[in-house]
Amino acid sequence: MTTTVTAKLRVLIVDDSRVMREMIARALGLSALPIASIDQAGDGAAALVAVRAKPYDLILLDLNMPVMDGEQFLATVRADPQLRRLLVVVCSTESHPTRIRRLRLLGAEFVHKPFKPEEITAAIVRATGSAPGAATGADGALGAETEEDA
Amino acid sequence: MTRPPLDILREVAERLGYLSVLHGCPPPSADGYEIVAAVDFHGGQHGGQSGTISIGCGPGIGAALAANMLATSKPDFETAREAVLELANVVAGNVIAVLHPDDELRLDPPHQARWPVTTRVVVALQTDEGVISLAVSPPQSAHLP
Numbered sequence: 001m002t003t004t005v006t007a008k009l010r011v012l013i014v015d016d017s018r019v020m021r022e023m024i025a026r027a028l029g030l031s032a033l034p035i036a037s038i039d040q041a042g043d044g045a046a047a048l049v050a051v052r053a054k055p056y057d058l059i060l061l062d063l064n065m066p067v068m069d070g071e072q073f074l075a076t077v078r079a080d081p082q083l084r085r086l087l088v089v090v091c092s093t094e095s096h097p098t099r100i101r102r103l104r105l106l107g108a109e110f111v112h113k114p115f116k117p118e119e120i121t122a123a124i125v126r127a128t129g130s131a132p133g134a135a136t137g138a139d140g141a142l143g144a145e146t147e148e149d150a
Numbered sequence: 151m152t153r154p155p156l157d158i159l160r161e162v163a164e165r166l167g168y169l170s171v172l173h174g175c176p177p178p179s180a181d182g183y184e185i186v187a188a189v190d191f192h193g194g195q196h197g198g199q200s201g202t203i204s205i206g207c208g209p210g211i212g213a214a215l216a217a218n219m220l221a222t223s224k225p226d227f228e229t230a231r232e233a234v235l236e237l238a239n240v241v242a243g244n245v246i247a248v249l250h251p252d253d254e255l256r257l258d259p260p261h262q263a264r265w266p267v268t269t270r271v272v273v274a275l276q277t278d279e280g281v282i283s284l285a286v287s288p289p290q291s292a293h294l295p
Contacts, residue, residue, distance in 0.1 A: 016259050017239065019232045022220055064239065064257050093243020096254045113240050 008036030009128070010055060014047040014070065015040075015062035015091070020113075024060055024091065027117035033124060044068030048076060051083055058124065061108070063092040071099075074106050087127045091120065162244045163275065183283070184209045185231055187238035188263035190289060191246050194253030203242040206265050206283040207234050214279035235260040241284065249286070 011028065013021045021040045028035055039056075041047040045068040047059065059077075063070035070090060077083045088108040094100065100110055109127040111120050183206040192200040207215070212230030217223060219233050239260045246255050266287035275282050 017232055017236045019216065019219055019229065019236045026221065064243075064259050066259050093240050093257070095243065095247040098254050113243065 008034045009057045009124075010036050011038045011058045011060065012047060012050055012056045013038060013040045013060045014042075014044065014065070014073065015060075016042050016065040017062070018042075020062065020091075024120065027120050030117055031121045031124075033121060044070060044073030044076075047073055051077070051086065057087060058127065059086055059088045060120075060124075061088055061090050063090060063094050071103070074103065074108055078106050089120070089123045089127050091115065158245070158248050161248050162241070182208050183265055185212045185234045186263050186265050187231075187235045187260050188266075189238050189242035189260045190258040191242065191255045192258075192289070193256045194250060199250055199253050199255055200289050201270070202263075202266060202285075202287050202289055203238065203245055204263060204266055204283075204285045204287065205234060205238040205241060206285070208280065208282075211277075211280045211282060215277075218279065231262060235262065237282075245284075245286070 013024050015021045015024070018040075021042075025038050025040070028038060039050060039054075041050050043065045044061075047061075048068070050056070051059070061070045061073060068076075070092065074088055074090070077086055077088070088106075089111060090103050090108045091111045091113060093113045095112060103110055109123045111123040186204055186206045188202050188204040190200070190202050212234045213225050213227075215237060216225035216229045216233035219236070220229070222229075225233070239257070242257055242260070246257065265283075266285055269285045269287045271284075271286045273284050275284055
């Protein structure tokens with residue numbers, strides 16, 4: 001019996017800039033990461049609606065956004081028992097150590113803008129605990145699908 | 151602002167990699183900008199740190215930026231506008247980190263604006279897409295829709 005495990009990530013990109021969302025999506029598409037789907041949201045409030053409506057494995061999150069900023073979104077997610085285990089990578093121009101420390105305490109990885117595609121890939125790998133193209137993610141909560149061939 | 155502005159901007163340009171400060175080159179005139187994007191900043195533990203960072207782009211530069219960012223050949227004006235807003239966002243975040251390293255400042259989302267009338271610093275920056283202007287100014291009240 002051969003067991004094939006595919007950890008395809010369902011990704012939500014949250015950024016008020018359509019250009020940045022498309023740049024990130026392009027970087028993901030060019031990476032060796034196992035991506036199942038990529039959705040987009042323009043602010044934290046829209047992202048909350050999205051994550052409550054549909055399962056995601058990974059959120060790529062901007063900070064400075066209208067309506068609900070990224071830090072508010074992250075705090076809300078971490079306080080929600082249904083969502084608290086969501087993997088979050090913050091992609092921001094933010095560089096103040098206090099704020100970054102606060103984000104890390106909330107369990108988020110961090111990538112500084114501007115970033116190279118390989119930097120965002122590395123941050124996702126740190127967040128998921130899996131190597132690009134690896135057959136499995138950190139745990140079953142990563143949207144892993146197991147196919148068993150008898 | 152204790153460090154010379156050009157020194158600060160040179161450091162930011164080095165960090166970003168794709169900008170360089172043009173010495174002795176006056177920025178384009180304010181009425182020559184096709185797109186101006188501004189980011190307001192405020193806060194800080196000492197209070198009262200506020201202002202606006204603006205990026206001004208002449209005709210065609212926003213489109214060239216968008217084309218490079220998205221690897222597309224003919225971006226429309228809205229995409230060009232959004233590309234300049236994103237450039238302003240990235241530049242502002244990095245300028246603030248150098249300008250006020252001890253203060254945890256908040257940056258508002260970038261918006262389209264008019265070129266500021268009163269400025270603290272204005273410089274011309276060379277990018278792959280052409281020369282753009284950067285201004286640090288007191289808080290601006292005029293937002294364009």
